[in-house]
Amino acid sequence: MRTLEVVAADVAYGDGVPVLRDVTVTVRPGELLAVTGPSGAGKTTLLAAMAGLLRPAAGRVLVDGEELRDRDQGVGLGVVLIPQENGLAAILTAAENVAVAMIATGGSTADARRGTSESLEKVGLAAQADQLIDELSGGQQQRAAIARGLALHGDVLLADEVTSELDAANRQKVIELLRAEAARGAAVVFATHDPEAAAACDHELHLADGDATLLR
Incomplete structure (x- = not known):
């Protein structure tokens, strides 16, 4: 299984102003990281960078120490979005x-x-x-x-707001499934608006005003 690292990354669309600045976080095999923050804070943008869909304007995204340059490489490294x-x-x-x-x-x-x-x-x-x-x-x-x-049994699994349209029972089931993915050794990142879902994760990265703060 593989470790996902974001190192001092600025993430922007095209040549625009960075949506996120100086993001650093590590997700190891077996860990479940919640990415939280209000709408527009950059949760989807961060997951896009983690998947290889966006190249950071500064800093790096690494999968087991290998710098991620595009989505094809991400797929080859077992990054599932x-x-x-x-x-x-x-x-x-x-x-x-x-x-x-x-x-x-x-x-x-x-x-x-x-x-x-x-x-x-x-x-x-x-x-x-x-x-x-x-x-x-x-x-x-x-x-x-x-x-x-x-x-797809990814080594890294990125789930972007995947419980937004689910009822309480199905939300809980999905959280359990993501936890099971971590238990088999995947590094799992779960972007969510749901405080209860975030609380069920091992760590929480909160995004606000372009900054990322690791709360636990």
Whole structure:
């Protein structure tokens, strides 16, 4: 498993003013880090940098000491991102979305079939496996995206506001699933608005006014 490090990073979109300044945080295998802060504080921006979607304007993002330069490299290093907007293909079923992602990252057809079934079961979507994404509710779509992320068994798992559309029972279940990912050795980062969800994590990085403060 791999360690994720952000070292003195300024993160901006294009040539704009940095959204975040001088961020330093380390997430080790087995740890679950909550990233908190108000809307617009930069939670999604930080996770994008951690995933390799954004290059820091200054500083570095490291995965096991290797500087992360782009998303393809991140995928190769086992960095899995569950995006806030789910990123699912509307023309595919829930099961197909999971299976395609597994095969694209090197899984066999048999592994994809088995992993798809297991991950959809974990999030309570086994009965909706063959439904098109457009036929699912917002909460079900969010759970399908979570299932896809879990099926990839990343060394680093980045979950961006993945409980925002879920009821209390499903929110708790997802937190338990993220904790299980950490227990198997992944470094897990969970961006959330939910104080109870943040409290269930090992550490909390709070973002406000461009600054990042490690609260615990």
